[in-house]
Amino acid sequence: MIDIIQPPKAKQVLKTLSMHDDDRHDDYFWLNDKENQEVIDYLNSENDYYDAVTSKYKAFENTLFEEMKARIKEDDESVPYKFNGYWYIVKYKKGKDYPIYFRKKDTLENPDELLFDCNVMAEGHDYFKLAGLSVSPDNTMIAFGIDTVGRRNYTLQIKSLITDEIFFDAIESTTGSATWANDNKTIFYTVKDEKTLRSDKVFKHKLGSSTSADTLVFHEEDDTFGVAIYKSKSKKYLIIACYSTLTNEYYTLNADTPDGEFSVFQERVRGLEYSISHYDDQFYIVTNADGAVNFKLMKTPENTTKFNNWTEVIPHREEVLIEDVEIFKDFLVISERSNGLNHIRIKRWDGTEDYYLPFDNETYTAYTATNVEFDTKTLRYGYNSMTTPSSSIDFNMVTKQKTILKEQEVLDSNFNKDNYVSERVWAISTDGTKVPISMVYRKGIKKDGTNPVLLYAYGSYGHTIDPSFSSIRLSLLDRGFVYAIAHVRGGEYLGRMWYEGGKLLQKKNTFTDFIACSKFLIAQNYTSPDHLYALGGSAGGLLVGAVINEAPELYNGVIAAVPFVDVLTTMLDDSIPLTTGEYDEWGNPNDMTYYEYMKSYSPYDNVKKQDYPHILITTGLHDSQVQYWEPAKWVAKLRTYKTDNNNLLLKTNMKAGHGGASGRFEALREDAEEYAFLLNLENITT
Structure with missing residues (x-):
């Protein structure tokens, strides 16, 4: 497709980046300065170009937006x-x-x-986010955080729920959340480093005193760790959590004595992951100790918490991943995953019952929901599938009766969940590994290679993309699209080893898995290269960026949202938010082994003189997770190297960050933009 509108051309300013006796030449490094008006001008010119190219289907985009909005119950x-x-x-x-x-x-x-x-x-704000609501034990005060930029850097305040007055001056650069001690006078909060945005300090504030007098309680000096503070569900303990990708450490303090000293629960040991929950006079620990790759449940007396006192409650099982636990007065609830599927297990503390909630298909998502009450027999959980809207359910753990409190309403008279089919299929990756794909489509499609397919994946940090329902997605399905999720390595869909097999020096498995899934869908005649599309965001943007360098011929179009694509340069800059905490995920390129491996797949470093699919790339000027300059540089380099006439579009939200627009419906416009891009490539305009 040849556009008569000429795309912007970023100027080239050679910068040589040297490490391990290797020189990389970056012509667009200068874009890493949003205080430079030339940078803003370039981003605006790309936005103008995006608007010009998409103007021909802008009316259709608005139609999609109104269609998506109309399905959502506004009141x-x-x-x-x-x-x-x-x-x-x-x-x-x-x-x-x-x-x-x-x-x-x-x-x-x-x-x-x-x-x-x-x-x-x-x-008066272009962006607004309220977070971290925390009510005092006596129900008279509430702490809250506000972000008006989109950089996930919150201003913390407390107000009276009796008079609505704000208690003290705002505290800047926090995570937005605060934890109350049981005296209703003391709060603990976490502060971020202003440059790197790493959560590194816990402070204590006494109501009625100046915030300048707040006490530093804990400082996490290891720049590969972050820190947080919360209260146990039993309300007995304040807990400081120190975390990195591979290691955890906790400190506890009785919430009745906020001026006391926090005690270490178990010192950090590299590779030892654990999380803690309090019940009665015990702590319960989900941990990978002793080689429990998929985690096991242990316990220890609350006054002797070191590892040598831990005893086993639920042993490690190779086929079952323990994801989380919920502690109740009479029940223990365990969230498990086996063969990719969610399971909710309920056990009485007295050992008289141990059973699972029943679920009966392969493309569903089930999860424990808001369960803040400790002394209750009711478990609240959520359920949905790729064809079934979300339900919120209360389950009586004694009588085993369930009550559906609410099912998501889809305000579309034409919607009938029986009109859609979901299935799980398996592709074979290059090393022989079977990779699952969850998919949904309207009944009646033919496997003749002509169906447009949108294949989505994430594949990092052990974050699993579960097969779930989306009313927004109906705008694709009802126009003939198949929507598919590739459960690639790097997530935890098939257990912890599935994650381990897609990180560090095995990261390329994530990309080859996605390519294998793409080839499978083509080979099985669900689609063809003329109708296959790839979608990924953030680390998933890295995935699609790497994939189109290696196998661009498989796709007609690609959407990369807030993509992490300049991997090597970012991971060598420890002043950028998140970098040091990411070493255990990607590797530390100051080590030559990791440097060379990252360089071999980094999308920006591996742009080639070749044909690329149609590409839409999105970013936010204030993004704290993936800095805007990564996608901006990537687009500039692609423009120079690509040998096709396909569309290459960059859309920068100049008023938001990693999560995009903050408004409930304004965010739908971004979905409509992406869908209109895809549907236009299929010549579907109504």
């Missing part, structure tokens, strides 16, 4: 949950972009108490 509210005597509810109002937070005392029949109206708070 809506969350399922209430009870905590410490109050029911908490989030409501949405017709025509409003942001949530409104309420609570009701004792019963749902009591009047609403307004906590926050984010629509009012967002006025």
Whole structure:
């Protein structure tokens, strides 16, 4: 497709980057300076070019946006949950972009108490995010964080729920959350390094005192670790969590004595991962200790918490991954995964019962939801599948009766879940590994190679993309698209080893798995290269970037959202947010072995003089996770190297960060833009 509109051409300024006696030449390194007006001008010129190229289907894009929006119930509210005597509810109002937070005392029949109206708070801001709501034990105060940039750097405040007054000056550069001690006078909060945005310090604040007098409680000096603080569900302990990709360490303090000293739970040992939950006079520990790759459950007395006191509760099983536990007064609930599928296991503490909730297909997602009450027999969980909208369910763990509290409404008279089919199939990767693919499509499609297929994957950090329902996706399915998720290595879909097999010096398995899935869909006549599309965001953007360098001929189009594509340069710059904490995921390129391996797959370093598919790339100027200059540089280099006339588009949100637009419906516009890009390539314009 030849566009008569000429794309922007970024100037080339040679910069040589040297490491391990190797020189890399980067003509677009200068884009790494958003204070430079030339950089802003270039990003704006790319946005102008994007607008010009997409203008021919802008009306269709608006149609898609209105269609997506129309399926969503505008006047809506969350399922209430009870905590410490109050029911908490989030409501949405017709025509409003942001949530409104309420609570009701004792019963749902009591009047609403307004906590926050984010629509009012967002006025005057291009971006707005409220986070970290934390109510004091006596229910009279609430801590909250606000981000008005999109960089996930929150201003922390506390207000009275009696008078609505703000208690003290705002605290900048926090994670947005705070934890209350049991005295209703002391809060603990986490501060970020202003440059790297690493969470590295825990402070203590006494209500009524100046924030300048706040006490530094903990400083995480290892720049490969982050830190957080929370309270145990039992309300007995304040817990400081130190975390890296491969290692954990915790410190505890009785929440009744906030001026005491935190005690280390178990000193960090490289490679030892563990998480802790408190019950009665014991701590329960999910851990990979003693080679438990898929984790096991252990316990230890609360006064002797070192590793040599840990005893086994649920042993390690090679075929079952323990993902999480929920502690209740009478029950232990374990979230497990086997053969890629979620399972919820319920055990009585007295050992009289041990059973699983029943689920019956291969493309579903089930998860424990908001369970903040400790002394309850009700488990709240969520369920959906690729064909079934989300449900919120209360399950009585004694009677085994379930109550569906709410099923997601799809406001489309033509929607019937029986019109869609989901299935799980398996591709064979280059090393013989079987790779699962979850997919959904309308009934009646023919396997004749003509179906447009959107293949999505992430494949990093052990983050599993579960097969779930999306009302937005119906705009593709109803126009003939097949939507597929490639459960590639790097996630944990098939257990912890699935993650280990797609990181560090095995990262390329993520890419070869995706290519294998693409070839499988073509070989099985679901689609063909003329109708196959790839989608990935953030680390998934790295995935699709690497894939189109290696196998561009498989795809007609690609969408890379906020893509992490300049891997080597970023991982060599420890001043960039997240870099040092990522060494255990990608490797440290100051080590020549990792340097050479990263260089061999980094999308930016491996752009070639070859034909590429149509490409849409998105980013945010204030992105804290993947800096805007990575996709900007990638586009500039692709423009120079690619030998085709296919569209290459860069859309920069100049007012947001990694998560895109903050408004409930404004975010849908970004989905509509992506879908319009795909559908236009299929010549589908209605």
